[in-house]
């Protein structure tokens with residue numbers, strides 16, 4: 417794919433809701449204009465009001481103006497409804513961060529960007545250790561609270577350009593754009609220490625295991641996830657509460 421095509425694709429993707437509504441609006445204006453022009457509606461309104469003196473031209477114009485305001489309000493409402501619907505479709509309902517479906521799209525886009533601009537990005541996958549015990553000992557709603565709080569603590573630590581994704585139940589993925597493997601593994605280690613060092617009021621100390629991998633230009637999404645999951649698997653197998661870097665399968 418040429419550079420131009422990739423840039424056009426990204427632009428279309430990132431502005432797709434606005435673009436779609438703008439296209440609809442332009443089509444509507446063209447159609448309305450065509451209909452008005454074809455039937456010479458404006459002239460007809462004028463003639464009609466002249467022949468029917470009981471109808472004031474001012475009233476007609478006012479009616480048309482009010483209808484136009486209604487129409488604009490309708491289009492704006494539809495636009496915001498659509499935006500909210502898109503946001504809901506991309507967000508995990510429990511934690512309120514990017515969900516797996518949207519996260520997968522963002523990772524694929526990041527691979528495109530890497531190919532285009534020749535930089536390195538990385539993935540961090542982490543999983544709360546022995547989370548089943550938290551649920552078993554304190555109940556599912558406390559478990560939910562721990563997941564939310566954990567996600568908040570981690571989000572506060574990462575850069576605003578990093579994207580946190582709820583990948584599975586108690587599994588989170590962090591997409592770190594323009595971050596090489598060394599920086600990503602230092603970040604993972606910092607997060608691991610932070611989680612371990614800050615007990616949760618309801619359940620006490622919690623730890624998490626981490627995998628870190630670079631995004632590979634020629635890899636599929638599944639291949640990418642398998643790679644970082646391999647790192648996480650090693651961390652779990654070697655005793656949990658640790659970071660494993662995996663640069664190739």
Ligand SMILES: Nc1nc2c(ncn2[C@@H]2O[C@H](COP(=O)(O)OP(=O)(O)OP(=O)(O)O)[C@@H](O)[C@H]2O)c(=O)[nH]1
Pocket residue numbers: 510543544545546547548549551555556557558559560563584585586652656
């Ligand atoms: N409260 C809550 N629990 C969840 C949620 N999603 C998954 N879980 C629980 O997370 C637990 C995961 O258990 P396991 O896969 O055995 O993992 P683990 O106990 O963390 O053990 P290790 O991963 O080996 O450290 C299960 O009890 C799931 O029910 C959720 O949204 N809320």
